[in-house]
Amino acid sequence: MSASKRKGLLDSDVARYAEEGLIIPKLRVPGDLHDRMRAAVDRLLQDNPEVAPEYLVGPHIRKVGKDPAIADAFLSFALDPFFLDLVEQVLGRNFALWSSGVFCKLPGVGREVPWHQDGKYWPIRPLATCSVWVAIDDSKVENGCMRYIPGSHKRELVEHVEDTRPLLVLNRVVDPAAFDASAARDVELNAGELSMHDVFLIHGSNANKSARRRAGYVMRYMPTTSVYDRTIDPGQSSSIGVSEFARRPIWLARGIDVSGRNDFALGHDRPYAGKPVDE
Template sequence: MQTTFQITPDQSALDSIPRDLRFHPSPAEAAKTLTREQVEHYNQFGFVRPIRIYSADEIAEIRTYFNDLLAKVVAAGGDSYSISSAHLKYGKVWDILTHPKIVAAVKDILGEDVVGWGSHFFCKMPGDGKAVAWHQDASYWPLSPSKAVTVWLAIDDADVENACMRFIAGSHHHGHMTFRPSNPDEHNVLNQTIDNPEQYGHAVDDCLQAGECSLHSDLLLHGSEANESSRRRCGLTIRYAAADVTAHMGWNQKGVLVSGADRDGKWANRPRPADD
């Protein structure tokens, strides 16, 4: 039986967990795959991009796989945002989570001991009208301390026209921010909104070609506009944490050790699921 997890856990339960939500900078001199300048950029601004992971042919194969998977999910009553914790269900997504190029970049941010624990397709169909309001990933996660990174892998080309992700550069230095519940008329994919993001820094468009990825801190303020174009914009968000991070609410069961060791035995280290 597969374990299911809430994408947005109950807020009162999250509030009851003591969490260290401070930014932990990465030692630039230890970088092996990223350049020292890239790690320093991550520390200063909270993100690094673009990083080429897959060739055009490789990402085309992944796109075909996703198209088939999306068709199955929609036929079963889901939608283009429904494919979450995908590495627990689909072997090919587990393969992306553990891909050596991605893991190597993440290690330069989090250190040698790394767990991959999340995978969620954010697929904005043409003209779907849904935005992702300004938010911090750490607000949704029962993890402590705040040593986690999101990799956003472009399945389709992502640009301003089809509502690429946007960052507020440097906002991760402000700690955990006050948010409000989103209103239904805002058509937000998520359920939190941080108002007046410009008070925390300037906005940067995360334009990526298919097969490229970006990395951003779990404390970085980010979001995206509604896709009003005639082109789809699909990305796979892959979540990683340092292995010494504590995951509450059973979220340790999502973990896959992708590098080093889980020295405290905190994570489940899930095996690769069978291909669907």
């Protein structure tokens, strides 16, 4: 299929992304791809019971999970042209895959992700990232879907404070005085739908008090005008993160490294053997 036929965002989606910082495009991940994603998430959870499932960082990296074949499966999802075409419409031609994660809230016990801006945690300069969050399960208000403050990305980084409540997925949270939580919108998705959000967006999600699991797989891409700066230590990636920033491999997903300063070799124990990225 030609790249132009695969592209899935409407011009109005792209405009809304700039205006609100998050979009829910009217499209679904192809059924076979979504089936494989759900199977990989199930295997990852089954294989790594000692890691809290709310934020399994970097399942696409061979050193993170227990099974390299599962890591390769996650990497193939994150480099799938279906997603890259969407990201290209938002970030332009040149971008890198630099992170991914599974956020799984088990029924009844899934923890809260407090209000935060992703950029507060990340070593990318200038800060820029588009995150593509795929609903592996239905993600609704009752099982703790994502929530966001429309337009909050326009202010760039705001004050964060330490939140010491137990059982949070993150503990550096946006100062409650710095935004109006009553403006929050819910990101309700059916399994197979997705949202895309900006690095500066204020967002979070409630605990899962329902009887239904809520799993999502998020893939994170930065334009290569930015640098993944391994000398910056922004602190822990999350309270339960399993992958350190400095030695993390990153992948050129499309185009070229505009900055000329990104390192796409470090941490790659062998070349990716899956589908070519720009097939």
